[in-house]
Amino acid sequence: MSKEQVQVLQPEGFNKSRWTQLPRDVLIGHEAILQLPEIIADIKPGKSALLITGGTTREVAGEAVANLLSGMYDISRFIAGKLDSSTLEECAKAASPVDFLIGIGGGRVIDCAKIVSYKQGKPFISVPTAASHDGIISGRATLPTENGSVSVEAHPPVAVVADTGIIAKAPHRLMASGCADVISNYTAILDWELAHRIRGEQISEYAIALSKMTAEILVKDANLIKPGQEEAAWIVVKALVSSGVSMAIAGSSRPASGGEHKFGHALERLIPGAALHGEACGIGSIMTMYLHGGDWREIRSSLHHIGAPTTPKELNIPDEIVVEALMKAREIRPERYTILDMGLTRESAEYLVQLLYEE
Numbered sequence: 210m211s212k213e214q215v216q217v218l219q220p221e222g223f224n225k226s227r228w229t230q231l232p233r234d235v236l237i238g239h240e241a242i243l244q245l246p247e248i249i250a251d252i253k254p255g256k257s258a259l260l261i262t263g264g265t266t267r268e269v270a271g272e273a274v275a276n277l278l279s280g281m282y283d284i285s286r287f288i289a290g291k292l293d294s295s296t297l298e299e300c301a302k303a304a305s306p307v308d309f310l311i312g313i314g315g316g317r318v319i320d321c322a323k324i325v326s327y328k329q330g331k332p333f334i335s336v337p338t339a340a341s342h343d344g345i346i347s348g349r350a351t352l353p354t355e356n357g358s359v360s361v362e363a364h365p366p367v368a369v370v371a372d373t374g375i376i377a378k379a380p381h382r383l384m385a386s387g388c389a390d391v392i393s394n395y396t397a398i399l400d401w402e403l404a405h406r407i408r409g410e411q412i413s414e415y416a417i418a419l420s421k422m423t424a425e426i427l428v429k430d431a432n433l434i435k436p437g438q439e440e441a442a443w444i445v446v447k448a449l450v451s452s453g454v455s456m457a458i459a460g461s462s463r464p465a466s467g468g469e470h471k472f473g474h475a476l477e478r479l480i481p482g483a484a485l486h487g488e489a490c491g492i493g494s495i496m497t498m499y500l501h502g503g504d505w506r507e508i509r510s511s512l513h514h515i516g517a518p519t520t521p522k523e524l525n526i527p528d529e530i531v532v533e534a535l536m537k538a539r540e541i542r543p544e545r546y547t548i549l550d551m552g553l554t555r556e557s558a559e560y561l562v563q564l565l566y567e568e
């Protein structure tokens with residue numbers, strides 16, 4: 210090779226730079242949890258750990274992890290029953306003496322571990338007990354506030370350990386919700402492209418391609434997603450990881466969160482706990498796909514096939530609340546421009562909700 214240096218013809222003002230953070234170790238599979246000691250030994254995060262769980266997930270996996278690691282590490286425990294400022298404060302106190310954190314549970318618990326570990330500059334390990342959301346691996350956390358949910362900067366876990374045996378045993382509703390979260394990537398991308406065309410918002414073709422491919426693979430494999438099957442857990446966790454990587458590439462949740470997520474966050478504010486995160490976003494995605502002029506029936510039948518709800522009635526949510534959530538979606542994260550920010554009228558919102566019931 211010639212020693213001659215290539216002369217870089219720098220376009221004036223070129224100053225792009227992106228720092229993409231990803232986990233160092235991702236372990237998915239049968240009895241993966243038993244390999245936690247090896248994963249921790251590989252990362253060498255320190256000698257003491259705080260295990261953050263929920264009330265149920267403490268029983269499902271938290272105590273098993275505590276037993277596995279005790280004797281090797283100093284273990285303390287914290288139960289994150291909610292995700293609000295006082296829980297975060299208490300969790301931060303519990304975390305301050307330890308070297309690293311392990312979040313064992315659903316999205317709420319993992320986001321709690323993510324936020325506290327980020328604020329304290331400590332590593333955290335993500336141990337999802339359900340395939341219910343694509344925040345398993347992402348570097349962002351969703352924080353409910355009085356003014357609606359905000360996406361806050363955090364850091365990705367240093368490692369993800371997803372035990373497909375544990376995840377397959379979780380209620381199927383959780384896995385179906387995770388699938389819906391991924392299927393909603395279709396409309397999140399359409400919204401991002403819309404914002405690019407109308408507002409000149411920067412898009413990432415790599416993030417879009419990965420996010421779209423992930424949703425497509427999941428829809429193709431929908432017939433394999435059955436309750437209690439470890440293979441189903443394997444397929445869905447891989448999709449959630451891939452969707453999380455698309456967010457890491459984008460440096461934002463844009464490739465996986467558009468108008469259907471703004472609707473989902475608004476619904477959660479109006480009727481907390483009635484729908485799981487992915488369930489709400491899936492229903493939102495049917496409606497925003499209709500507005501985009503895309504194949505909304507395909508979204509609806511994929512959700513139905515997987516076992517996710519496609520109507521408010523299935524969740525015992527009154528239709529009027531869904532109309533309200535569609536109208537309020539524009540107040541959630543107003544800087545995130547989507548099809549729901551284009552002047553949706555109440556009459557159109559009512560029509561969208563009726564569409565969900567169409568034969």
Ligand SMILES: NC(=O)C1=CN([C@@H]2O[C@H](COP(=O)(O)OP(=O)(O)OC[C@H]3O[C@@H](n4cnc5c(N)ncnc54)[C@H](OP(=O)(O)O)[C@@H]3O)[C@@H](O)[C@H]2O)C=CC1
Pocket residue numbers: 262263264265266267269292314315316317318320338339341342343344345347349350351375376378379380383386390462485486487
């Ligand atoms: N950061 C990001 O990028 C993303 C964040 N999210 C966030 O994640 C949250 C949604 O996560 P989701 O998991 O749906 O909700 P939760 O974390 O609230 O979990 C739902 C319920 O499932 C229970 N559970 C979890 N695993 C099992 C199991 N194996 N067996 C029995 N029960 C189980 C939980 O128990 P327990 O009470 O013990 O917790 C909880 O009661 C939202 O806050 C959302 O905003 C969603 C997507 C992306």
Ligand SMILES: O=C(CO)COP(=O)(O)O
Pocket residue numbers: 343344350351352358359360390462465466470471
């Ligand atoms: O849920 C997400 C992706 O599925 C990301 O969350 P936000 O909508 O809070 O950005």
Ligand SMILES: [Zn+2]
Pocket residue numbers: 342343390465466470486487490
């Ligand atoms: Zn989501």
